[in-house]
Amino acid sequence: MLNNEITERFKIKHPIIQAPMAGGVTTSELVAEVSNNGGLGMIGAGYMTPIQIRKQIRELKNLISNPFGINLFVPKEIDVTLDNIKVANQLLDRIREKVHLPQKDNNIEIPAFNNMYETFMEQIKVVIEENVPICSFTFGIPPEKVISELKKSDIILMGTATTVREAVENEKAGMDIVIVQGSEAGGHRGSFSNTNNEGLVGSISLIPQVVDNISIPVVAAGGIMDGRGLMAAICLGAKGVQMGTAFLTCMESGAHKVHKDAVINATEEDTVLTRSFSGKLARAITNNFIMSIENNEQLLPDFPVQNKLTQDIRKAAATNSDKEFMSLWSGQSPRLAKQQTVKMLINNIMSQAETIKTNM
Amino acid sequence: MLNNEITERFKIKHPIIQAPMAGGVTTSELVAEVSNNGGLGMIGAGYMTPIQIRKQIRELKNLISNPFGINLFVPKEIDVTLDNIKVANQLLDRIREKVHLPQKDNNIEIPAFNNMYETFMEQIKVVIEENVPICSFTFGIPPEKVISELKKSDIILMGTATTVREAVENEKAGMDIVIVQGSEAGGHRGSFSNTNNEGLVGSISLIPQVVDNISIPVVAAGGIMDGRGLMAAICLGAKGVQMGTAFLTCMESGAHKVHKDAVINATEEDTVLTRSFSGKLARAITNNFIMSIENNEQLLPDFPVQNKLTQDIRKAAATNSDKEFMSLWSGQSPRLAKQQTVKMLINNIMSQAETIKTNM
Structure with missing residues (x-):
């Protein structure tokens, strides 16, 4: 169950995606180390200019030959x-x-902000020109035209959902995979529809309900920090996990030292x-x-x-x-955060997952 | 991992506890069917008088010879x-x-309400006199005197916690097991301390953080409806699950037909x-x-x-x-609720759990 359509499709060893945290966290060093250690590194490009995006993609290509991905924010009309x-x-x-x-x-x-859509189209252009193999989206679903252009270039597309309805919409729009964000997740909610109750559903409830209602693979996001969370997500029907906070406190992450320390010293109540x-x-x-x-x-x-x-x-x-x-x-599991290298984090996750599997 | 200290301690076949839903849901038929099918049936006695409690315990003893449990509300001063x-x-x-x-x-x-504590003590007296093997508590931890009296009678004690701090307090007070309630749970929150942020932590975050901080066994509660949820809880470090909504819609439950229908027709957003x-x-x-x-x-x-x-x-x-x-x-997984017998529910959970284990 740990080797499945996600690992095959992405050509990665472990079904672990590093969340594309925007705002300077996803340094090339972080992304490269994740991909080098068998996970999928992701550039959090939501706030980046097309020029910055091209620069980081090229930097990464010099560092690694493994696949990596990028995340963009889908703009919406503002009032x-x-x-x-x-x-x-x-x-x-x-x-x-x-x-x-x-x-x-x-x-x-x-x-x-009126040029947000133009900037988004330029970001997409760079992703296509630079042949980034995987592109994910948050805060919405891109227009049909964008999806079909990306697909023509064989780029694997991942959408983000916080409810069953949003997951279904992602599938209908042609996304290959959907990242399902539970209420435990740190940072921005990926919600884009007018959900009741702000779409705050815990992963143990949300994942199986989504899995039952779509056919594309589900990646679980929110509160997952170790091999226990990975195996739980797999049992719930996800094919992989996307982890943010766990990578944020890694040595290679670009998060501010004060931010890393705050997460490491926090509890689930904070x-x-x-x-x-x-x-x-x-x-x-x-x-x-x-x-x-x-x-x-x-x-x-x-x-x-x-x-x-x-x-x-x-x-x-x-x-x-x-x-x-x-x-x-920060997500809701800060007690599980450690200051460690990406290599240690991924090794710990996988050996803990193996132990659980063996004792099952 | 499905046969563990919980199943041994309770002398039950499956690590499944039927949540002690108060207010008429836990009919003797429901409790008996759960215990007869290898789970642990629980009387939700929070709102019951000592006389009603004794009556239902005796009714159950006539129906089954398997163990069952009871839940009481710990009263607190009201202002x-x-x-x-x-x-x-x-x-x-x-x-x-x-x-x-x-x-x-x-x-x-x-x-x-001034006689709430006296009523609680009379409820405890009935539990001891009638030799109920398992007693759980919500909304607080009973006084030391009550705990030691119940322990003298070899009654297994379970506390309820919604944060790591509350779980630690339960362990310190001498509880044998702690039920850890994630934010997904339906009905009343079991919180009893002044938690930040109302102690609303998703199970995928909460369970492992609790497990790392106490030595007594953890039972996961909230949003769990099937074999996927059971296996996920076990992966997260729980030894068993407590399920409410899943039993509420069963044929044997005393919930109002309108309530059952509402759950069956609801989504995770409702x-x-x-x-x-x-x-x-x-x-x-x-x-x-x-x-x-x-x-x-x-x-x-x-x-x-x-x-x-x-x-x-x-x-x-x-x-x-x-x-x-x-x-x-209702918990956050109403899409997984079905109108079925307790026997079907428990059989489905266990066969789904077995399938997951086999494919792991």
Whole structure:
């Protein structure tokens, strides 16, 4: 069950995908080490320009000959007014004061988001030109035209779903594989439909219900950190796992030292769901930033506008190594996080999985 | 791994515990059928009087010779004022109107809850006198004196936990086994400490983190409905599973037909967490009752006061088979629920588990 259509299709040894965490975590060193050790390394390219994407793909091709993948964010129409931005900036100004940044409320402008679709198409162009073998998507399903172009180039496509309905939509759109994100997952929720109850379903419930309703292979994501999680996902009907937090604290990851330490010292009670950093629901370790916005989340503009507005704060906090104002993304299993190399992590997962299999 | 210290200790064939759902679901027929088919049947006695408890235990002893268990609610001090009750009744009066019940707001009284501890001690006395082999607790850990008395009678004790901290407290208090309830679970949350973030952790995260921090056996609860869930729980380090929703829709369960149908027709998106019915956080299929209280949940008195206040409404709704005003408890896996006999359910779970084991 650990060698299956996923490992065959991806030409990888182990059914382990490193989650494409955006924002500097997926260094070429991290991606290369994952792919070199039998998993699938993924570039988190959601926030990257087409030029940056091409540069990292070429860097990776110099480092490894194994397959790797890339993740892009599917843009959607945004609806934001100057008033929305003013209100959000007023809330954020209280935080700016705490991190010694200049106020913004009298200096409002709507950031340029109208070219998001064009940027996305350029990102797709680079993926095709550079022959990246695997491409995954979050926050939506790309237009038919994009899917058929990628397919013409034999690129394997993975979509993201947080409910059965979203998984079915991914299959219908022609995705080859669907990543099913349980409520345990760290970072942004991949939801893209108007789900009831924000689509927060635990993996032990969500995975089998999805598996029963689609024919394409399922990859389980959310809360999986070791061989126990991998084997559980396989028992539930998934063909592989996508792991974020477990790779985030690895030596090779580009996450800030303060972020890695925060995850390693956290417990399962310390993460919360918040829209404060980006306008989109995400799971992070709670801190001052989240708590100061908490009661006003409904006033924030949507992703990616709020993400843009908080950029100066997050940057300043990172420069000052101030964990109270950084986005400390984490899944619900931080007690299982370790500071170790990717090689050690993957070896530990696979030997634990083998032990479970043997004792079954 | 399916025959382990849990099956040995309980003298049962399969590591499957039927959740002690309170409020009439755990008929003697249900409990007996579970125990007769190799699982552990449990009486949900939280709301029962000592006399009712003794009656059902004797009824069960006439039906089966296999072991069965019982669950009790650990009472805690309640702090409620006439004003709290008045406010809650005003909110509930809008609902009473819809179900054609008389208004209550001018007819307030504090229900008698001061004898809760005495009732609990009488329940314990019956459990000891009737030699019930297994006793589990929710909503707290019983006082030391109660634990040592039950242990003197060789009764196996199970506590309930929703976080690592709560599991550790259960172990320290002398519980033999701990039931670990993931965020997927239907009905009331078993939380009893002031957890951050309401202790809503998905099972795939929670189980291994608990297992790493205690030495007593762990039983996984929440979202488990079939052999896939059982095998996943075992991989995560649990020794058995406790299943509620899966037994609720069985032919032998005492749940209202409307409740069973609601679960069978629901999807994973349809359940929400609510305090509206009882004052304690619980997972149910969303309906008019929940939605009408939603924005005022912070005004409601604690469990069990709110539970008492809503009794007339739930009773009237059940009499009228009106699903919009009943408490339709359900976990997050309703797509996996079936109308079947207990025998079929347990056979299906075990044969699916065997298939997974064989193909591993």
